[in-house]
Amino acid sequence: xxxxxxxxxxxRLLAGTGVFLVGVHLLTSNIEQLATGKIKELFGKTAGKxxxxxxxxxxxxxxIQSSGVTTVLIVGxxxxxxMNLYQATAMIMGANIGTxxxxxxxxxxxxxxxxxxxxxxxxxxxxNIACKSENSKKTGLILAGLGLIFIxxxxxxxxxxxxxxxxxxxxxxxxxxxxxxxxxxxxxxLVQSSSATTSVLIxxxxxxxxxxxxxxxxxxxxxxxxxxxxxxxxxxxxxxxTNAKRAGLIHLLFNTFGSVIFFILxxxxxxxxxxxxxxxxxxxxTQIAMFHTFFNVTCTLLFLPLCNVFVKVSEILIKxxxxxxxxxxxDERMLSSASLAISQLEKxxxxxxxxxxxxxxxxxxSFKTKDKSLIAPxxxxxxHANFTYHSIVNYLIRLSAQSKLSEERSxxxxxxxxxxxxxxxxIADNFTKYTQTSIDENLCFSESGEKEISEMVQxxxxxxxxxxxxxxxxxxxxxxxxxxxENKIDSFRQKLIDNHIERLNLGKCKxxxxxxxxxxxSNLERLGDHLxxxxxxxxx
Numbered sequence: 367x368x369x370x371x372x373x374x375x376x377x378r379l380l381a382g383t384g385v386f387l388v389g390v391h392l393l394t395s396n397i398e399q400l401a402t403g404k405i406k407e408l409f410g411k412t413a414g415k416x417x418x419x420x421x422x423x424x425x426x427x428x429x430i431q432s433s434g435v436t437t438v439l440i441v442g443x444x445x446x447x448x449m450n451l452y453q454a455t456a457m458i459m460g461a462n463i464g465t466x467x468x469x470x471x472x473x474x475x476x477x478x479x480x481x482x483x484x485x486x487x488x489x490x491x492x493x494n495i496a497c498k499s500e501n502s503k504k505t506g507l508i509l510a511g512l513g514l515i516f517i518x519x520x521x522x523x524x525x526x527x528x529x530x531x532x533x534x535x536x537x538x539x540x541x542x543x544x545x546x547x548x549x550x551x552x553x554x555x556l557v558q559s560s561s562a563t564t565s566v567l568i569x570x571x572x573x574x575x576x577x578x579x580x581x582x583x584x585x586x587x588x589x590x591x592x593x594x595x596x597x598x599x600x601x602x603x604x605x606x607x608t609n610a611k612r613a614g615l616i617h618l619l620f621n622t623f624g625s626v627i628f629f630i631l632x633x634x635x636x637x638x639x640x641x642x643x644x645x646x647x648x649x650x651x652t653q654i655a656m657f658h659t660f661f662n663v664t665c666t667l668l669f670l671p672l673c674n675v676f677v678k679v680s681e682i683l684i685k686x687x688x689x690x691x692x693x694x695x696x697d698e699r700m701l702s703s704a705s706l707a708i709s710q711l712e713k714x715x716x717x718x719x720x721x722x723x724x725x726x727x728x729x730x731x732s733f734k735t736k737d738k739s740l741i742a743p744x745x746x747x748x749x750h751a752n753f754t755y756h757s758i759v760n761y762l763i764r765l766s767a768q769s770k771l772s773e774e775r776s777x778x779x780x781x782x783x784x785x786x787x788x789x790x791x792x793i794a795d796n797f798t799k800y801t802q803t804s805i806d807e808n809l810c811f812s813e814s815g816e817k818e819i820s821e822m823v824q825x826x827x828x829x830x831x832x833x834x835x836x837x838x839x840x841x842x843x844x845x846x847x848x849x850x851x852e853n854k855i856d857s858f859r860q861k862l863i864d865n866h867i868e869r870l871n872l873g874k875c876k877x878x879x880x881x882x883x884x885x886x887x888s889n890l891e892r893l894g895d896h897l898x899x900x901x902x903x904x905x906x
Contacts, residue, residue, distance in 0.1 A: 386565065389518055547587070589629055596618040612677070613680075719833075728740055833901045
């Protein structure tokens with residue numbers, strides 16, 4: 367092979383690889399956007415059963431066509447507490463099975479049918495141009511991605527066929543199992559896809575090329591790809607919480623132990639490929655794809671009973687650390703799917719409302735008991751609420767930039783809701799001022815006035831519990847009792863002011879108390895209004 371021939375070979379090979387990776391990206395990203403909402407539902411129905419979790423992990427990955435995406439989602443779910451490590455371990459094992467589907471698709475390139483599959487590019491692009499529905503456009507890009515995968519594989523195979531003899535002479539010299547194993551790890555870590563590396567090996571087999579003696583050598587590379595595929599999840603877990611880091615480590619441990627066991631098996635059985643897959647399947651591409659599936663299924667069956675052991679080992683290696691960071695349900699990984707991100711935002715909004723209401727309760731207790739020492743804790747809770755509020759708003763802005771028209775209403779509702787929640791925090795801040803004024807001016811309220819305020823606060827507590835419930839259950843039927851309590855709070859305001867004026871006339875209350883009392887009652891009525899506004903977003 368001359369230098370000019372080598373350059374042409376490299377260009378064709380890289381062009382084919384580029385087309386293949388573009389196809390994989392189109393296929394993965396668009397299926398991910400269409401499917402992650404359904405995947406979330408699947409993840410939520412595991413019922414703690416290991417085989418169910420494995421099946422969900424496998425089905426999700428087969429659907430998305432990327433174990434990396436599924437594992438990153440799993441790490442994200444563990445990070446925000448949607449699933450525990452035991453569930454995640456079984457799902458990661460299932461994801462390894464699901465990722466072999468890509469290799470099975472690539473193996474079809476060994477058959478004449480692939481020529482007709484390439485027409486999917488034209489069909490898919492025309493769908494994307496002509497259709498108005500976002501889902502139809504994404505479906506078109508999925509079809510185009512599938513077609514590009516086969517064109518990329520075809521380009522790679524053609525490039526190898528042209529220089530088959532020269533390339534074969536190079537590959538025949540690589541027989542060291544450990545070197546081949548490391549090549550598989552490095553190549554996969556570089557492209558962050560075991561499916562891509564395996565598909566390149568399949569393209570080589572279609573071109574008639576073999577590695578080493580043509581026996582077990584190619585299998586060592588495939589074993590390495592399984593360890594290299596852990597890079598995506600490990601990188602994803604670096605900035606996440608302790609349990610998310612453990613999920614990434616479990617993925618690495620599972621793939622490493624499985625690969626090492628099979629590595630030893632292949633060393634001890636040099637003719638493994640000849641006695642098994644070469645005897646069972648005629649096409650070399652199918653042999654590689656079937657081994658990839660066999661390896662992952664076997665490892666899953668072998669290690670599934672040891673899920674608890676993997677979790678314990680991860681807990682020993684990665685200790686729990688106390689963090690000064692406040693609790694949050696927001697995770698960067700969820701931004702790739704609006705449905706998942708919106709679900710997490712709703713949880714974060716409830717967390718914010720709990721913080722704001724806790725600030726209100728502390729502020730009210732401070733006013734009720736004239737305890738100045740409770741003002742500082744109230745201020746700290748309000749600062750916490752402000753921090754959470756700004757985190758939500760920043761997350762909403764990033765989500766809005768990539769959301770669809772159908773999702774804008776949900777995003778707008780959350781934006782309005784967090785604004786209403788922050789009004790509660792502001793009311794808590796107002797109460798600290800009333801407390802300070804009452805202490806500084808030595809104001810005393812009548813027993814009946816304090817009792818009426820307490821009854822109004824109890825109504826607000828009931829309204830908050832109902833509002834929280836309706837946001838979680840999304841049941842518009844609960845709006846009727848909310849209206850009843852809100853009307854009661856409104857009538858309380860007028861009743862309390864009328865009663866206060868009557869006490870003033872009878873000399874039971876001092877006039878200097880009026881400013882604080884009337885403003886306080888008005889703030890309580892406003893708090894009820896904001897809770898009602900939040901509840902009514904469910905109807906929209």
